[in-house]
Amino acid sequence: MSNFTEAVARRAGVDVAEAVAVLQHHRVRESGVLPRPHRLALTSIEFSGTKAGKFTDDFRFSWRLSDGLWCLAGDNLKGKSTVLEVIWWCLRGKNKRLQDTARRWISHVRLEGHIDGEPFSVEFQHKDxxxxxxxxxxxTTPSIGFAGEAEFASVMSQFMMDRLNLEILRGWHSDVKGEEDGKATVTDWALFSHALICRNRNAEVLLGETSENGSVVSLLQMFIGLPWTSTRRDAETALKTVRQQQRGEKRRATEDTQARASSLQQLKDEITVAEAALANTGAAPALEDQALAIEQAAAHVASCAGRHATAVQVQLTVQQNYTELHQTLVEDRKRLRDMKENxxxxxxxxxLAPTCCPRCTTPVADLAQARGDQAADHCSVCG
Structure with missing residues (x-):
């Protein structure tokens, strides 16, 4: 058992086993060993492209660096910040701070450097x-290709985190600035790389507690090698997570209490209304009067039931008569239609006065006449 775990158990007033369980549950790592320092150095930066706008012209910038302290000087709007932003772009794989106009002008970039004496280079074409x-x-190692900003950032993050032996740190990101509620986050190379450039000229401190959500810790771990960095970050994140859970439980408990209080008040109001109604009813009638009223109501119900049964029987008879009359009406309408058609x-x-038989075209004069009283009016066909 480490001294750290024992110290935590002693400060918390619990046994060591419980302290170990709590630390493991909240993923608080022990990192008291001083990390080995690493050295990142750049040896050259080169980029080229075509400047567009009022004046269109090709440009190419090349800068060779050696050991020592270098300074980039020049008048305003001459591209000093652009050079630094392009370097940062190569080391991170992405850079939203580089102006869109300058980004569109650049078509080719190459950066060379070394980490702890092991060389590396980043080269890419930038189109559309x-x-x-x-x-x-x-x-002796194969190159790693990328296409697109997402792949570029992923390749550089994995390479830098591995070469600089950086641990992924846990942090806390507030949902709204100034609010306590938020969510746990991880600090990868995208945030570590902010330690390479100090942008805030008005910052009062570079080391210590600031609102940059991990940038200061990145400076401490990368350039000073401060031990217990990840442990402190893990503990702070776990503490804020637990406190947020407690605030949520407290809010839910408060809302539940308010809901119960509202329901209780509603019940009290209903009781008050019922008591007032009972008070206005006066003295209750005698049991004999209530029994007589019930008997009279029962007799009335029986009478109504008898009338209802009679009405139902009458309705059935009328319905049967209606059905028979309707059937007779339908048959009469059918006979009337047949008579009209005939x-x-x-x-x-x-x-008609036919001159021949409509079937065989035999002249009517040649047809045999029908016998009987109607022989003069009908032939053998129509007869």
Whole structure:
């Protein structure tokens, strides 16, 4: 058991086993060993492209660096910040701070340097906002290609975190500035790289507690090698997470208490209304009067039930009569329609004077006449 765990158990007033369980549950790591320092140095930066706008011209910038302290000087709007931002772009794989106009002008970039004496180089083409290139990490190791800003950032993050032996730190990000509620985050190379450039000229301190969410810790771990950095970050994040959970439970308990109080008040109001109604009813009637009223109500119900049964029987009889009359009406309408059709056909065909049989075209004069009283009016066909 380490001295750290024992010290935590002693300060918390619990046994060592419980302290170990709590630390493991909240993923608080012990990192009391002083990390080995690493040295990142750049040896050259080169980029080129075409400047567009009022004046269009090709440009190429090349800067060779050696050991020592270097200074980049020049008049305003001459590109000093652009050089630094391009270097930062190469080391991070992305840089939203580089002006859009300068980013569009740049078509080719190459950065060379070494970490602890091991060389590396980043070279890419930039076209239509998409960087495409590769990371070279030595003659004996294969290069790593990338296409697009997401792949570029992923390649550089993995390379830098591994070469600089950096631990992923846990941090806390507030949902709203100034508010305590938020969520736990991890500090990877994208945030560590902020330690390479001190942008805030008005910052009162570079080392200590600031609102930069891990940038200061990055400076401490990368350049000073402060021990217990990850342990402190883990503990702070775990503490803020637990406190946020407690605030949430407290809010829920308060809301539940308020809801219960509102429900209780509503019940009290209903009791008050019921008591007032009871007070206004006066003296309760005698049991004999109530029984008589119940008997009278029962007799009335029986009478109503008898009338209802009679009405139902009458309704059934009327319904049966209606059904029979409706069927008779339907049959009468059918016979009337047939009679009208027969009369119309008789008038139509009676007005005809055929000269031949409609089937065999035999002249009517040659057809045999029908016998009987109607022989003069009908032939053998129509008869």
């Amino acid at each position: 906002g998409v960087p495409t290139g590769r990371l070279e990490t030595g003659k 009369m119309a056909a008789k008038r139509h065909f009676g007005a």
